[in-house]
Amino acid sequence: MDRTTWLVVEREVREALRRKGIWALIALVFLGATAVVVVPELLPDRDATADVALVGDDTIGVTEALEDVADPEITVTPVDDRDAASVAIEDGDADLAVLLHDDEVPELLVEDESGELVTIVREVVTNRVAATQLANEGIDLDDVAATFAAASPEISLLDAQQAGREGGAFALTIVLYLVTVILTAQVASAVAVEKSNRVSEVLLAIVPPRSMLAGKVIGIAAIGMLTLIAGALPVLARFVLGGDLPDGLGRTIIVSAAWFISGLVLYLTIAGALGALVARQEEAGAVVTPLTMLLVAGYIVAISSGDSVLGLVLGIFPLTSPMVAPYRIAVGAGTTAEYVVSLVVLIATVMVVGRLSVVVFRRGIVRTGERLKLRDVL
Amino acid sequence: MSAGHGDGLQVVGLRHAFGERHVLDGVDLDVPAGRVVGLLGPNGAGKTTLMRIVFGVLDVQSGAVRWQGRAVTDADRRRWGYMPQERGLYQEMRTIDHLVWLARLYGVERRDAERRAHDLLERLGLGDRADDAVRDLSGGMAQRVQLAAAMVHGPELLVLDEPFAGLDPVATEFLTDVIREHVSAGGHLVFSSHQLDLVQDLCERIVMIHHGHVVLEGAVRELREQAPERYLRVDVEVDPTWFDRTGDPHTDVEVVASAAAASRIRMAPGTDAGAVLDVVRRQRRVTDFAVEAPSLSELFIAAAGPVTDELELDVNDHAHGDGAGAGVR
Numbered sequence: 001m002d003r004t005t006w007l008v009v010e011r012e013v014r015e016a017l018r019r020k021g022i023w024a025l026i027a028l029v030f031l032g033a034t035a036v037v038v039v040p041e042l043l044p045d046r047d048a049t050a051d052v053a054l055v056g057d058d059t060i061g062v063t064e065a066l067e068d069v070a071d072p073e074i075t076v077t078p079v080d081d082r083d084a085a086s087v088a089i090e091d092g093d094a095d096l097a098v099l100l101h102d103d104e105v106p107e108l109l110v111e112d113e114s115g116e117l118v119t120i121v122r123e124v125v126t127n128r129v130a131a132t133q134l135a136n137e138g139i140d141l142d143d144v145a146a147t148f149a150a151a152s153p154e155i156s157l158l159d160a161q162q163a164g165r166e167g168g169a170f171a172l173t174i175v176l177y178l179v180t181v182i183l184t185a186q187v188a189s190a191v192a193v194e195k196s197n198r199v200s201e202v203l204l205a206i207v208p209p210r211s212m213l214a215g216k217v218i219g220i221a222a223i224g225m226l227t228l229i230a231g232a233l234p235v236l237a238r239f240v241l242g243g244d245l246p247d248g249l250g251r252t253i254i255v256s257a258a259w260f261i262s263g264l265v266l267y268l269t270i271a272g273a274l275g276a277l278v279a280r281q282e283e284a285g286a287v288v289t290p291l292t293m294l295l296v297a298g299y300i301v302a303i304s305s306g307d308s309v310l311g312l313v314l315g316i317f318p319l320t321s322p323m324v325a326p327y328r329i330a331v332g333a334g335t336t337a338e339y340v341v342s343l344v345v346l347i348a349t350v351m352v353v354g355r356l357s358v359v360v361f362r363r364g365i366v367r368t369g370e371r372l373k374l375r376d377v378l
Numbered sequence: 379m380s381a382g383h384g385d386g387l388q389v390v391g392l393r394h395a396f397g398e399r400h401v402l403d404g405v406d407l408d409v410p411a412g413r414v415v416g417l418l419g420p421n422g423a424g425k426t427t428l429m430r431i432v433f434g435v436l437d438v439q440s441g442a443v444r445w446q447g448r449a450v451t452d453a454d455r456r457r458w459g460y461m462p463q464e465r466g467l468y469q470e471m472r473t474i475d476h477l478v479w480l481a482r483l484y485g486v487e488r489r490d491a492e493r494r495a496h497d498l499l500e501r502l503g504l505g506d507r508a509d510d511a512v513r514d515l516s517g518g519m520a521q522r523v524q525l526a527a528a529m530v531h532g533p534e535l536l537v538l539d540e541p542f543a544g545l546d547p548v549a550t551e552f553l554t555d556v557i558r559e560h561v562s563a564g565g566h567l568v569f570s571s572h573q574l575d576l577v578q579d580l581c582e583r584i585v586m587i588h589h590g591h592v593v594l595e596g597a598v599r600e601l602r603e604q605a606p607e608r609y610l611r612v613d614v615e616v617d618p619t620w621f622d623r624t625g626d627p628h629t630d631v632e633v634v635a636s637a638a639a640a641s642r643i644r645m646a647p648g649t650d651a652g653a654v655l656d657v658v659r660r661q662r663r664v665t666d667f668a669v670e671a672p673s674l675s676e677l678f679i680a681a682a683g684p685v686t687d688e689l690e691l692d693v694n695d696h697a698h699g700d701g702a703g704a705g706v707r
Contacts, residue, residue: 011479015468015470197468197469198466199467199468204434204435206483206484368464
C-alpha cells in the first residue's frame with residue numbers, strides 16, 4: 001500500500017474509532033456474542049437429571065437399574081404410597097413415579113406418557129421384571145444379557161459431523177451476508193458524503209482516485225472486521241476451549257476467508273464507484289440496491305440449494321461465489337478443482353472491476369448536481 | 379504571452395468539452411511569481427474547469443499545463459495549494475487533525491505538519507479553535523480553515539477558485555492581505571472571480587474569459603489606461619434626456635448608472651468631459667465629480683459585449699467612487 005492510500009485508510013479508521021457509536025457497537029456485539037456462548041452453559045440442562053418416586057418394596061433392583069442410567073441422571077426417592085407419589089409429581093418433586101406391586105406388573109404414574117423419560121424408565125422396569133422372572137425360571141441372566149447385546153443392531157452414523165458442519169456453514173453464510181450488506185451500504189454512503197460536501201474536490205487535487213477509493217474500501221472494511229472479530233472472539237473461544245468445533249469447520253472458515261475477503265473487496269469497490277454517481281447522500285442506498293439484490297440472491301441460493309447444480313454455477317459466478325462457495329466447502333458439496341476455478345474467476349474479476357471502478361469513481365465524483373447513470377461516465 | 383518568463387504556471391491552448399458542450403476553447407494563462415493574477419469572467423465562463431484541469435482533477439483533452447517551463451507532474455502539484463469553489467472539509471474532523479492530515483497528504487512529515495498547522499491557525503486567528511470540529515466553526519472561520527488547507531504545506535503556487543464569494547468585508551480584507559503576502563514572498567498565485575470590480579484593485583494581471591474564450595488579458599493598469607472611453611462620475615441623479623436637448627457633437631454620452639446619490643456617464647473617445655459636466659450642472663448643483671477609466675466589468679462588456687446577469691456589474695459601486703471603496707484594495 002502506498003503512503004497516500006495508507007493515509008486515507010488511517011483517517012478512516014482513526015475518525016471511526018473517535019466516534020463513541022462504533023465502540024458502543026463493538027461492545028454490544030462482543031457482549032451479545034458472549035451472552036450467546038455463555039448463557040446456555042449457565043442454564044440448567046433440563047434433560048440432564050430426572051427425579052423418580054418409587055412406591056413399594058424394590059425386590060427386583062429397579063432403583064439400582066434406574067440410577068445406572070447415564071443420561072439423564074436419575075435420582076430415585078422412595079415414597080409411602082400412590083397418593084404421596086401423585087403429590088410429589090404435582091409439586092414437581094418427581095417427574096414420574098414407579099409403583100411396584102406384589103405379584104403384579106409394576107405401574108408408572110406419569111403426567112404425560114410421551115416423554116423420553118417415560119420410555120427410558122419403562123424399558124428399565126420392563127428389563128428388571130423380565131430378568132427377575134427369567135431368573136426365577138432358572139435361566140442365567142448373564143446369558144440373557146449377552147444374547148440381547150448380540151441381537152442389538154449396531155448404529156452407524158453416515159457422517160457424524162454432517163449436521164454440525166451444515167449448522168456452521170449456515171452461520172458462516174449469514175455472517176458473510178450481513179457483513180457484506182452493511183459495509184457495502186457504508187462505503188456507498190461515505191463516498192456520497194464526500195462528493196456532496198465537496199471534500200472530494202480538495203482530495204482529488206492531492207490524492208489519486210485509486211488511492212481515494214482503495215483507502216475508503218480498506219478503512220471501512222477494517223472497521224467492519226474489527227466489529228466482526230469482537231463478535232467472533234467469544235464464539236471461537238467457546239469452540240477452542242470446549243473442543244467441540246465441528247470437524248473441518250475451522251479449516252472451512254480459514255479457506256472461506258479467501259472468498260470472503262475477495263468478495264468484500266469486490267462489493268465494496270463497486271459500492272464506492274456507485275456512490276460517486278449520486279448527487280445527494282440520501283441516494284446512496286438506492287444506487288447500491290442492485291448489489292444488495294445480488295447478495296440476497298447469493299445468500300438464498302447458498303442456504304437453500306447450495307449443494308445443487310445451481311449452487312455449482314453460482315459458486316463460480318464471481319458476484320455470488322463469495323456467499324455460495326464457502327457454503328459448498330463447508331458441506332463438502334464441490335470438488336477442489338471447482339473451488340480453484342471459483343477463486344481464480346473471483347480474483348480476476350476483482351482486478352478487472354477494480355480498474356473499472358476507479359474510472360467510474362473518478363469521472364463520477366467530479367460531476368455534481370445530478371444523479372448519473374453508469375453510461376454517463378463510461 | 380504577456381508574462382513570457384517561462385517560469386511559474388503556464389496554461390497553453392487548453393480546450394475542454396463535456397460531451398457536445400465546449401467549455402474551454404484555446405485558453406492561455408500565465409502565472410509568474412510575485413504577481414496577483416485574476417482569472418475573471420461570468421459564471422459558466424469555464425474558470426472552474428480550467429482550475430480543475432490545472433490540478434489534474436480533470437484530464438487534459440487538448441492543450442498543455444506547464445510548470446517552470448516543462449510539463450507538470452504529480453510531484454509538482456503536491457507543491458501547489460488549491461482552494462476549490464465548492465468548499466469541502468470533513469465536518470466531523472478536528473480542525474488541527476484535518477490540517478495535519480492534509481499536510482501529510484501533500485508529503486509533509488507529521489511533526490513538521492503539526493507545527494505548520496498550528497502556526498497557520500495562529501496566523502489566521504484560529505489558534506484557540508484548533509481542537510474544535512470543523513462543523514462547530516462559524517462560516518467565516520470555516521472559510522479561513524479552507525484557506526489554511528490550501529496553504530498548510532507552504533505551496534509555491536496558490537490557486538483559489540472564487541475565494542471572495544460570500545465573504546463579508548472583514549474577511550475580504552483578511553484574504554486580500556493573505557494573497558498579497560503570498561506574492562510578496564515570491565509565490566505564484568491565481569484566483570478566479572466573477573465579481574470583477576470587487577477584485578480589480580487586487581489583480582495585477584488578468585485573463586478574462588467568456589464562453590471558454592479569452593476576451594481580454596494583460597496588466598490591469600495598462601488595460602484601463604489604454605481603454606479609449608472615459609466615465610464621468612457625478613454625485614447627482616442624471617436624467618438621460620438632458621443630453622438629448624444639447625445637440626452638441628462633443629457630448630456623445632450614455633448614462634450607464636443613475637441614482638439619487640450618484641450617476642455614471644460613459645463618454646465616447648474624444649468627448650469633451652467639461653461639456654458633459656456643464657450639461658449636468660445646468661440641471662443640478664454638482665459637489666463631487668471625477669473622470670475615470672473604465673472598470674474591469676466595463677472593460678469586459680466592451681470586449682465581450684453585453685452578458686447575462688451572471689456577471690456582477692455593480693455599477694453603483696463605481697458611481698460611489700471607482701468601486702474601490704466596496705471592493706478589494
